[in-house]
Amino acid sequence: MLANNPSILITGEIDEALIQQLTSKGFNVDVIPFIKTESIQSAIIQQEIEHIATIDAIIIFTSSHAVEAISHLLSNKKINWKVYCVGEKTKYVIEHLLPAVSVADYADNAIHLSQKIISTNSINEVYFFCGDKRMDTLPRLLASNNITVHEVQVYTTTIFEYALNRYYDVVLFFSPSAVRGFFTSNTIDEKTALFAIGNTTANEIKRYTSTNIIISEKPGKKELIEKLVEFFE
Incomplete structure (x- = not known):
């Protein structure tokens, strides 16, 4: 278990099994989809x-x-x-x-x-x-x-715009559209770690912030979650 229970914001839909994988390791997870297809x-x-x-x-x-x-x-x-x-x-x-x-x-x-x-x-x-x-x-x-x-x-x-009134240790992005929805009403703290599912999504994030972005080697949600867990180990 992680000592400080990092807070994670996931900005798109994700399988319950992957959420459970994170919570079982001590992460506090919020899932707030910023898009709907x-x-x-x-x-x-x-x-x-x-x-x-x-x-x-x-x-x-x-x-x-x-x-x-x-x-x-x-x-x-x-x-x-x-x-x-x-x-x-x-x-x-x-x-x-x-x-x-x-x-x-x-x-x-x-x-x-x-x-x-x-x-x-x-x-x-x-x-x-x-x-x-x-x-x-x-x-x-x-x-x-x-x-x-x-x-x-x-x-x-459809892109949703939610104004979030709290700090997250990590924000995960699965698509450029979700990036646009998130940054319409939110900014990123310099201490927040950003994870992107691929280079296209990462390039969209770079339009809004100079914060370092961590990209999974393969463009899959499972792979990005594994990259996140590895980051905190």
Whole structure:
């Protein structure tokens, strides 16, 4: 058990098992999600997804939320997609919710994934399933290398703004949107340790503070929690 029971703020949804892992080691944990994602329910988008399902296509997912938003429309369809994605979690969700598709490759962030797609020298058109607040990095890099990007927004992200009136020893961020929500109404004490799930989220934090940021080697919530525990050992 930890001697001083560090206080942890987690700014996104997280499995109860990971919370219990922290509390069992003596951490005081608050979970306050600063974002909420919802699938877009639209006949037009549904028709577009169903059309894409009928063609041989290169598909990109940068978030597991996008996979979850479309999977129910594809459960009984034979799909011939070659998929590229960001993150091991997204890859895992694809393999479980869309087992008929092939994950050609994945990377730890949008820049590295773009580089992998560009380096094939054989891809000139992709379909990008994303949210309404997606980062511009991937479509910009692909377009600058003459790859046509068909963007299909399949979920929305609502950002919440909560003013917190207490100090935390640690704040964990899982997404750039949660970072923006947090810093809209809050600042960071110089003694607070900041943890980010990946470089994209860390870069967003740097827009608001010069505090040192600790990043997990792999972009997963479990990996970030392990990094946090290691930090205090």
